[in-house]
Amino acid sequence: MNNFERYQTFVVQAAAKEGPIDPAVVGSASFAYGDPEVAEAIFEGSVQKPLYARMGNPTNAYLERLIAGIDEAEGAMATSSGMGAIAMVSTAMLEAGDEVVCVGGLFGGSYAFFSQTLPRFGIKARFYKDADDVEITPQTKMIYCESIGNPNMKIVDFEVLGKLAKEKGLLFVVDNTLTPLLFEPFKWGADLIVYSTTKIIAGHSQALGGAVAFRGVREELLERFSCLKPFIEKLGEKAYMGALKKRSMRDFGMSMNAYAAHLTILGLQTLALRLQRSCENTLDIVRALKEEFNILHPLLSQPERLDRYFPCSCGQMFSIDLGSKERAFGFLKSLKIAYITANLGDARTLAIHPRSTIYRDFSEEECRFLGVSDGLVRVSVGLESKEAIIEDFLRSKNA
Amino acid sequence: MHKETIALHAGYEKDEQKTMAVPIYMTTAYAFDSAEHAANLFALKELGNIYTRIGNPTTDVFEKRFAALEGGEAALATASGMAAITYAVLNLCEAGDNIVAANQLYGGTVTLFTHTLRRLGIEARMFDVHSPQEAKKLIDEKTKLIFFESITNPSIDVPDFEELVKVANEAGIISIVDNTVATPILCNPIELGVDVVVHSTSKYTTGQGLALGGIIVEGRSAKEKLLNKERYPHFNEPDASYHGLIYNETPFPPFILRARLSLLRDMGAAPSPFNSWLFIQGLEHLALRMRRHSDSALKIAKWLANHPKVKKVNYPLLEGDRNYENAKKYLKGGASGLLSFEVGSFEEAKRIADSVKIFSRVVNIGDSKSIITHPASTTHQQLSAEELEAAGVGEGLLRLSIGLENVEDLIADLAQAME
Numbered sequence: 001m002n003n004f005e006r007y008q009t010f011v012v013q014a015a016a017k018e019g020p021i022d023p024a025v026v027g028s029a030s031f032a033y034g035d036p037e038v039a040e041a042i043f044e045g046s047v048q049k050p051l052y053a054r055m056g057n058p059t060n061a062y063l064e065r066l067i068a069g070i071d072e073a074e075g076a077m078a079t080s081s082g083m084g085a086i087a088m089v090s091t092a093m094l095e096a097g098d099e100v101v102c103v104g105g106l107f108g109g110s111y112a113f114f115s116q117t118l119p120r121f122g123i124k125a126r127f128y129k130d131a132d133d134v135e136i137t138p139q140t141k142m143i144y145c146e147s148i149g150n151p152n153m154k155i156v157d158f159e160v161l162g163k164l165a166k167e168k169g170l171l172f173v174v175d176n177t178l179t180p181l182l183f184e185p186f187k188w189g190a191d192l193i194v195y196s197t198t199k200i201i202a203g204h205s206q207a208l209g210g211a212v213a214f215r216g217v218r219e220e221l222l223e224r225f226s227c228l229k230p231f232i233e234k235l236g237e238k239a240y241m242g243a244l245k246k247r248s249m250r251d252f253g254m255s256m257n258a259y260a261a262h263l264t265i266l267g268l269q270t271l272a273l274r275l276q277r278s279c280e281n282t283l284d285i286v287r288a289l290k291e292e293f294n295i296l297h298p299l300l301s302q303p304e305r306l307d308r309y310f311p312c313s314c315g316q317m318f319s320i321d322l323g324s325k326e327r328a329f330g331f332l333k334s335l336k337i338a339y340i341t342a343n344l345g346d347a348r349t350l351a352i353h354p355r356s357t358i359y360r361d362f363s364e365e366e367c368r369f370l371g372v373s374d375g376l377v378r379v380s381v382g383l384e385s386k387e388a389i390i391e392d393f394l395r396s397k398n399a
Numbered sequence: 400m401h402k403e404t405i406a407l408h409a410g411y412e413k414d415e416q417k418t419m420a421v422p423i424y425m426t427t428a429y430a431f432d433s434a435e436h437a438a439n440l441f442a443l444k445e446l447g448n449i450y451t452r453i454g455n456p457t458t459d460v461f462e463k464r465f466a467a468l469e470g471g472e473a474a475l476a477t478a479s480g481m482a483a484i485t486y487a488v489l490n491l492c493e494a495g496d497n498i499v500a501a502n503q504l505y506g507g508t509v510t511l512f513t514h515t516l517r518r519l520g521i522e523a524r525m526f527d528v529h530s531p532q533e534a535k536k537l538i539d540e541k542t543k544l545i546f547f548e549s550i551t552n553p554s555i556d557v558p559d560f561e562e563l564v565k566v567a568n569e570a571g572i573i574s575i576v577d578n579t580v581a582t583p584i585l586c587n588p589i590e591l592g593v594d595v596v597v598h599s600t601s602k603y604t605t606g607q608g609l610a611l612g613g614i615i616v617e618g619r620s621a622k623e624k625l626l627n628k629e630r631y632p633h634f635n636e637p638d639a640s641y642h643g644l645i646y647n648e649t650p651f652p653p654f655i656l657r658a659r660l661s662l663l664r665d666m667g668a669a670p671s672p673f674n675s676w677l678f679i680q681g682l683e684h685l686a687l688r689m690r691r692h693s694d695s696a697l698k699i700a701k702w703l704a705n706h707p708k709v710k711k712v713n714y715p716l717l718e719g720d721r722n723y724e725n726a727k728k729y730l731k732g733g734a735s736g737l738l739s740f741e742v743g744s745f746e747e748a749k750r751i752a753d754s755v756k757i758f759s760r761v762v763n764i765g766d767s768k769s770i771i772t773h774p775a776s777t778t779h780q781q782l783s784a785e786e787l788e789a790a791g792v793g794e795g796l797l798r799l800s801i802g803l804e805n806v807e808d809l810i811a812d813l814a815q816a817m818e
Contacts, residue, residue, distance in 0.1 A: 030763030080478035083667025096520035113665035116640035121519035122494030253479030254668035343428035356438035
């Protein structure tokens with residue numbers, strides 16, 4: 001069975017066969033414990049019941065089970081946004097004096113977080129184009145990359161990064177907002193997977209959210225992450241959950257709310273269907289337009305890596321380099337189908353000029369490194385008819 | 400304008416649908432009119448919606464209304480109260496800096512300050528909230544803020560605002576007050592000279608434990624301090640992560656602007672529009688509720704003070720309480736619903752918590768339903784014996800959050816549990 005079929009069955013069959021089929025939205029901030037012994041046990045960790053909504057709630061837990069399930073992970077944790085997920089992992093696992101290595105293209109928000117915000121708290125980030133360039137120092141604790149570089153559309157060599165993480169005992173974190181239906185980071189040695197569930201998972205620009213999926217802690221990590229030992233003793237394979245909650249979410253409070261969790265659960269039920277359609281659309285559009293535009297997509301630039309890491313497709317995003325800001329603006333103005341917006345993975349086709357918006361804060365040099373040129377337009381293909389999109393793009397080519 | 404009026408009107412201009420209730424804008428993204436429009440929004444040349452992680456129209460009404468209630472210039476809502484405290488502190492500090500904070504704080508805040516922020520290179524220097532001079536001695540050139548609660552939780556103290564504000568102002572550092580327990584109805588830190596106010600809106604804002612949330616409010620006095628280039632360089636120098644923006648040189652309140660554009664953008668503890676809507680509903684009857692909470696709590700405090708098994712009652716407006724003078728001076732119309740009392744032992748306290756019938760055993764405060772908590776076995780479990788003592792949490796201490804039930808019913812419930 002292919003991934004799409006397997007996940008589709010798993011997700012719609014996740015509901016209990018007794019009781020409400022659609023999970024209850026539990027918006028409550030707090031939970032009554034019944035008696036003081038139970039209260040003490042919940043705080044101590046020996047009883048697994050909701051403590052306080054900042055640390056989780058039943059609706060989030062349902063979403064977390066689904067996300068862990070599609071990733072075949074030991075568990076997952078939902079957050080208020082995708083950036084919340086990245087911040088939770090970084091602040092739980094790193095401290096002043098540590099270094100993180102970022103590889104490949106990065107979303108502007110993630111680049112700003114690693115290059116500007118973390119250094120204020122003594123955590124240094126170094127950036128590399130691909131896996132072979134990476135240098136590791138005694139202070140390096142973590143490797144971070146995206147499954148497809150946004151918006152430069154580059155695929156990094158995950159196998160090399162996975163081996164490096166194993167040999168050097170480094171935490172390997174992958175932003176796989178594309179979802180495991182297309183790419184499975186755990187297979188290539190990732191320890192933690194972060195998501196912006198706002199994108200294809202929720203799917204309709206209706207709910208902000210993020211998530212982290214984790215596996216068990218690898219033995220090799222314990223030298224650099226002795227802080228994980230007490231959590232392993234207590235929680236075994238779910239040690240990361242304890243570390244993420246107690247070292248970050250409890251104090252920093254980037255918690256998801258039940259309404260967004262519920263909307264995200266509804267989104268997951270149709271994820272496979274939507275993703276299949278938008279991926280097919282994307283590949284056909286890239287093929288149809290490749291002679292007409294300068295298109296950035298692994299199908300054209302890295303076909304071997306695409307085949308190796310992405311058995312079906314690599315998602316609904318592609319970029320077009322129109323050569324100049326003027327031409328990019330003219331193109332966006334002429335498009336009738338695309339919404340100009342700062343989002344990805346919607347049911348609708350979206351487009352944006354990254355240099356003047358998401359990446360406007362970065363220097364020329366940084367943008368060159370991240371592959372954000374003045375004429376670049378990023379596209380996220382929706383569920384519309386591909387013929388209509390192709391026609392709209394061709395008509396706008398010389399606008 | 401009076402608080403009751405502000406709570407019903409501020410921040411909302413009806414759109415063409417003329418809805419009386421504020422609409423819920425349940426969206427993450429916003430369509431831009433054109434590529435120029437998008438570029439102008441990101442450059443702050445035009446104001447408008449970009450992405451719900453950094454702003455949303457429903458949340459905007461909640462922020463404006465809350466800022467108006469606090470008498471502040473601007474506000475930023477967050478996913479939780481802890482996120483509000485985190486961003487308020489990280490907005491001013493970086494590795495190598497320190498903060499000066501009262502010992503008498505919510506347990507979660509103590510852990511954040513003394514353990515978690517230390518991993519990010521920020522040192523917390525703690526002082527007794529009743530000794531402003533102790534705070535003064537802890538301040539040096541690396542101190543970025545002084546932090547305390549307006550009514551402390553769970554020790555229920557009311558600090559001497561005048562003295563603490565004086566300490567902060569003489570040193571030229573930002574004062575931050577957590578005003579969760581008092582709410583803007585009973586206490587206005589900004590009027591008392593405080594620069595920044597934070598709240599957990601999970602508490603009295605809805606009054607029903609409906610939703611998790613937090614908010615930061617910037618007072619008008621913050622900017623003048625932030626103009627100090629030596630103490631607060633990142634408000635006065637170009638921010639490379641925001642195309643060289645100098646926060647103090649925009650027309651917007653700089654503290655909130657920076658927290659939104661830098662911290663909320665990068666660290667993402669954004670509130671849900673749905674929760675913002677619930678908070679707006681809660682604000683509409685906040686003034687009514689706070690008076691009822693306060694009246695009932697004072698009656699119960701007086702009743703407990705005469706009970707033979709009670710060693711001590713802490714309620715600021717109880718005559719003879721060490722905080723009585725400060726409460727009279729700084730609180731308006733009541734001292735909120737939080738009180739605590741001490742019984743003989745850990746076991747006795749646990750037994751009482753186990754025997755009440757109306758009170759719920761919950762780790763929360765500020766609900767319409769009354770709550771009992773035994774801090775030593777729950778919220779303050781992570782603290783050492785010394786930290787417990789410093790936070791004013793005895794092993795036999797029980798904390799009550801008095802709800803909106805009939806006060807005679809609540810007294811009867813406590814009476815039967817203490818037999």
